[in-house]
Amino acid sequence: MRLSRYFLPVMKESPAEAQIVSHKLMLRAGLVRQTAAGIYAWLPLGQRVLRKIADIVREEQDRAGAIELLMPTLQSAELWRESGRYDAYGPEMLRITDRHDREMLYGPTNEEMITAIFRDAARSYRDLPRTLYHIQWKFRDEVRPRFGVMRGREFLMKDAYSFDLDEAGARHSYNRMFVAYLNTFARMGLRAIPMQADTGPIGGDLSHEFIVLAPTGESDVFYHANWEQAAELSTVDFDDVAGLEAIVGGYTKDYAATDEKRDAAAEAAAGDLLRQSRGVEVGHIFYFGTKYSGAMGLKVQGPGGGELVPHMGSYGIGVSRLMGAIIEASHDDKGIVWPDAVAPFAVGLINMRADDPACAAAADALYAKLTAAGVETLYDDRDERGGAKFATMDLIGLPWQIVIGPKGLEKGVVELKRRAGGEREELSADDALAKVSA
The missing domain is CATH 3.30.930.10 (Bira Bifunctional Protein; Domain 2)
Incomplete structure (x- = not known):
């Protein structure tokens, strides 16, 4: 969504x-x-x-x-x-x-x-x-x-x-x-x-x-x-x-x-x-x-x-x-902080720069893969400040957050955050997909 x-x-x-x-x-x-x-x-x-x-x-x-x-x-x-x-x-x-x-x-x-x-x-x-x-x-x-x-x-x-x-x-x-x-x-x-x-x-x-x-x-x-x-x-x-x-x-x-x-x-x-x-x-x-x-x-x-x-x-x-x-x-x-079993969506996908064509393309592609894999995803594609997007995702408490931004794309990675403990890691989009799907 x-x-x-x-x-x-x-x-x-x-x-x-x-x-x-x-x-x-x-x-x-x-x-x-x-x-x-x-x-x-x-x-x-x-x-x-x-x-x-x-x-x-x-x-x-x-x-x-x-x-x-x-x-x-x-x-x-x-x-x-x-x-x-x-x-x-x-x-x-x-x-x-x-x-x-x-x-x-x-x-x-x-x-x-x-x-x-x-x-x-x-x-x-x-x-x-x-x-x-x-x-x-x-x-x-x-x-x-x-x-x-x-x-x-x-x-x-x-x-x-x-x-x-x-x-x-x-x-x-x-x-x-x-x-x-x-x-x-x-x-x-x-x-x-x-x-x-x-x-x-x-x-x-x-x-x-x-x-x-x-x-x-x-x-x-x-x-x-x-x-x-x-x-x-x-x-x-x-x-x-x-x-x-x-x-x-x-x-x-x-x-x-x-x-x-x-x-x-x-x-x-x-x-x-x-x-x-x-x-x-x-x-x-x-x-x-x-x-x-x-x-x-x-x-x-x-x-x-x-x-x-x-x-x-x-x-x-x-x-x-x-x-x-x-x-x-x-x-x-x-x-x-929703337990996985009752969370409204499993993943919050955050595009940090909706006005950046590369970010939009990468986020759209990962959203399509998540959807195809049956992972319930709330995709924040709004033209909003990054801070506002993070605040919304933390407030609604989805178990996972995947963040796509220009700096990460230059390195070929996205950031994956676990809401419950706050752990963050950088990994490829495919590896992030595999982890949240598991």
Whole structure:
């Protein structure tokens, strides 16, 4: 993509309303623009990152055996009355009356709807287990939306729902998602720590929230030093019940808690291995048994002929919130530092002298090669000062920068810069292409 033809409204200064790093940088880098309190338009660069985050989430859900569907944003109030949550949920729910005086709501979550969908389709124990998920926009009418996408009113979320014959099966589904979440966040370059959590309005008696360590995060986090050792979970067999239980048990035995939930005994046990950081919640999983299936009349015929009420769990990841969390965890004083897996483009190609025919020809040729090699490239071909081009590229945080200028061309080299560490080297254009392609 040529920057001269792209829509990238960057800002030199942070807007006064932005209080945290991710909000400031998302506005400055042209990722989002606020359209109403807590509601954002996703601009082209931000949309590219959002799509890549969603793709990773989707791939790990699919690998864990979940099946994708898509439910609507608007829901009937009658479904929520069946479960008993309509009046109990609170003012965060945006309630709507349509032209026929039917009560509707803008969905903050989908337990009721997915239970009704599955209830109308499942008949036998042979229809279980199943885990269904979607990635959809949600709305919660926060009393004080703030911190950009970290606490907005409209947000993109992946929520999955499992249906099992009994508690043992449901806990296995829970463990599958537990490990899938660790894989998901690791692929984005994030260290995520699962912590036992309150179930809140979702309900149930088993829940974990996943906290990404970030120096500028919203919560104080206390954890065992063992959490600093990354584990390789990409080859886990999700159908291995004993293996999954061992993994999840191993991950949950070491102390981890947010400040308001610190446990003195566990903290003392950690001793010198207790660590403190800041963190951002990016995911939450729940097992709640028959809370919704029982209330809404979901039954299937069991193996022995009698009726069974399936056990359920739900599993959420804040897809749009993850973008803010990644920036909180990965930035410097110049701007964003995107992990490779979610970067909007892999390479920022900078032509230092757009008015120089030789520079333009060399930059055009390398851009064509990068494009042909499938390397996503943002080509700064604007007639701008070199300093402005460098500032823009550092701000938007693409993993690689390739700089073409008259002096380098005289020597037959380009400059290759790695955004994360700032390392620079001079090499031929073909060698630079090979390195970024690898």
